[in-house]
Amino acid sequence: MSDQDQNSPENDPQLADKIKGSARQIWLAGLGAYTKAEEDAGKFFDRLVQEGEQLESKTRGVVGKQIRTVEDRVGEVRERATGTWDKLEHMFDQRVSGALRRLGIHRREEIEALEHRIAALESELTRLRDSSPLARDEEE
Structure with a gap:
């Protein structure tokens, strides 16, 4: 080498x-x-x-x-x-x-109020008729 x-x-x-x-x-x-x-x-x-x-x-x-x-x-x-x-x-x-x-x-409330007033008036009218002297005379 x-x-x-x-x-x-x-x-x-x-x-x-x-x-x-x-x-x-x-x-x-x-x-x-x-x-x-x-x-x-x-x-x-x-x-x-x-x-x-x-x-x-x-x-x-x-x-x-x-x-x-x-x-x-x-x-x-x-x-x-x-x-x-x-x-x-x-x-x-x-x-x-x-x-x-x-x-x-009219409104429903107004009509219902009127119906109540009519019913009250009818019952008052019936009561007055029943208690009046004419109604007693007619029954007799």
């Missing part, structure tokens, strides 16, 4: 040992990095879960508050609409009653 062949890097035992040592160190560094990343990923995942839970609880509070606000507003609108509807119904009843009175048609 020539001097050049003996001095070539492929034939240098120290260089081969250095390369093997470097490769082993790279391999070990990779394993260490993998283990560290796995640990950090677990901690990172746990932190993300914790932050997600905090965000969820905050969001629930805000959403719950918004829902209560909307429900209150719906209640107010419902009350206003009911009040407006009641007023409208009352005005309609008054207008219809006025039109019926102008036509000479």
